[in-house]
Amino acid sequence: MTKRFEQAMRLMRRRDPQAQENGFQLLLPYAAEHVDELVTAFDQERADHGLRCWLLELIGEARSPDALALLVEQLQGDDESLRDWAVRGLKMLDTKPAREHLWRARANGLIG
Structure with a gap:
């Protein structure tokens, strides 16, 4: 784990909303470099729903087929x-498999 990732996660877990936002913004431009760490953090996080949403947002921002x-x-x-x-x-x-999954989800009524 890099120092940047550790620092960002520490900030995102604080109770101070500005510190949380700072942690998110610290990681946002580098999400693609931390896909594996983000996925692991997402899988391990169970208590904080908001943090899980932010982690999934960062995972999406990474635009990695690994995700x-x-x-x-x-x-x-x-x-x-x-x-x-x-x-x-x-x-x-925006890969063919991603588009296929979105198409199936629409066809099955999961998404609009």
Whole structure:
């Protein structure tokens, strides 16, 4: 784990909304460099729903094919907020498999 990632995650876990935002903004331009760490953090985070949403947003911003499985999993999940971030991430990924999963989700009525 890089120092930048650790610092950003520490900030995003604080109770201070400005510190949380600072952590998110610190990581945003470098999301693609931290896809594996972001996926691991997302999988391990269970207590803070808002942080999970932010992590999924960052994963989508990374535009990495390595995140396809996680994005599809969240697309098919029950949590509407995470599903919305998964849709956004799959649209940003814009690969044939991502588009196919979005098409299936629309056809099955999961998304509009």
